[in-house]
Amino acid sequence: MNSIIYIRVSTTEQAEFGYSLKAQEEICLDYAKRNKYEVLKIFIEKGESAKTTNRTELKNMLSYVRSNKNKIDALIIYKMDRLSRDIYDSLTIRLMLKKLYIDLKSVTEPFDDSPFGTFTATLFSSIAQLDNDIRSERTVLGMKQAIKEGRWLWNAPLGYKYKYVNQKSYLIPSEDADTIRKIFKYFIDGKKQYEICEEFKKSGIKVSKQHLNNILRNPLYIGKLKTKLSDELIDGVHEHLIDDVTFYKAQNILSPNKNHYNIKYTDEFPLKRFLKCPECNRHLAGSYSKGRYKRYAYYHCVTKGCLYKPAKREIAEALFIDYLDSFSIKEDIIEDVFEKIRASLSDKEKDNINTLKSIRKEITLLEDKKAKIEELVIDGTFSKDTYHKKINEVETEILTKKIQLNDCEENSLNIDEIIDLGKRILLNLSGLWVNMSIDKKRKLQDSLFPEGIYLENNEFRTTEISSVLKVIEDKNYCQSIMAWGERIRTTNKLLLNELI
DSSP states (O other): OEEEEEEEEOHHHHHHHOOOHHHHHHHHHHHHHHTTOEEEEEEEEESOOSSOSOOHHHHHHHHHHHHTTTTOOEEEESOHHHHOSSHHHHHHHHHHHHHTTOEEEESSSOOOSSHHHHHHHHHHHHHHHHHHHHHHHHHHHHHHHHHHTTOOOSOOOTTEEEEEETTEEEEEEOTTHHHHHHHHHHHHTTOOHHHHHHHHHHTTOOOOHHHHHHHHHOGGGGTEEOOTTOSSOEEOSSOOSSOHHHHHHHHHHOOSOGGGGOOOOOTTOTTTTTEEOTTTOOBOEEEEEEOSSSEEEEEEOOSTTOOOOOEEHHHHHHHHHHHHHTTOOOGGGHHHHHHHHHHHHHHHHHHHHHHHHHHHHHHHHHHHHHHHHHHHHHHTSSOHHHHHHHHHHHHHHHHHHHHHHHHHHHTOOOHHHHHHHHHHHHTOHHHHHHTSOHHHHHHHHHHHOTTOEEEETTEEEOSOOOHHHHHHHHHHHHHHHHHHHHHHHHHHHHHHHHHO
């Protein structure tokens, strides 16, 4: 008679109960020898749980049984729970073996195909499932308790690692903590998710767009635990990597329209999706055309059948530099321009200071309200549920006001620095653009020409320019008119002198 042997052990069982694979194999082989079974094959399952039938060697064994059903008389196991700890899975496997006329033999449990033997086998399977259910329940209860204590139990996310104290695991910041801080800062500062991924890629740090999105949405970084074991956020005992205001500002920025983050740019085409086609009004794309000896870069329209002739990249960008030069402010009128800008900024800063005072006052009132709620719960006026509801409402308002306060503080103006920077920028717009990184070039382009610009016959035109460029254009024009008028007056004076 022929047989096969299936043995299994999980890492935990081997450590706690000594169900070593070697011991199981020796006992099963001895059983086969005593009962005159020839062993065709031994299937060894290492470190996998019997909670499911989705096990590598179990699936291989069942496949082998089906393919060699006429050659196998018995399946030998050490114990019923080695085969499965789930009674349904156990019955399913036993039914399959019975249909194939293959006996199931447990070395340590006496049962056969008689009614009593079937009952005994079912009882052993039930005991195995009961033991498994008790283990699972204890595990879940232990996990819930650990979560209540504020401990994270799963894989440490980027930015953290585990430290073990008294056989308990605690998250602590890892060497990647600064990467997490940079991710949130870049995102709050206006960088798109794909741009942040590219930024880190240059530094040798690989972060996928999906991973980055998960990081930005993960409350673990502000010390909150969000799990399926609890319906609410729980305060963690680990160190925060991000403050609440930064995190919730990021949540406000995140959009359900994820296609917004799928636009891909290449560093070789700063004017891509900024230049517009004069024929069909669509943004121009940037790509290479393969020549005989090298590739040539062009800005071109993507509309099928459009008659717009592609523009060479180097020509388009040289023309754009010249176009920026046309807006460079003359030095002798810059003070006049910035006098008006200074007055406007001063008015804006006064408004901002008043707003800051108002928000700080509102936060103080909300903090007082929170304290009163806590006093009422101590006095027994509020129930636990009412307390949690009201305190959550107040804390949400406080957080909202803190985010507004943070925005206003960031918008506070150092007028002298702004004026100085503005002068340096406007005196050399083209030089500034040439030396900028790609993402900053695009931001400058969009701020100066919010509707984009059309490139036609080696000339640029646009429907709208920024208010700053408008002031410069007007001032430069007025100065040119005045200079022209002065030249006319001088010429007339000379002519009059000659006539006299």
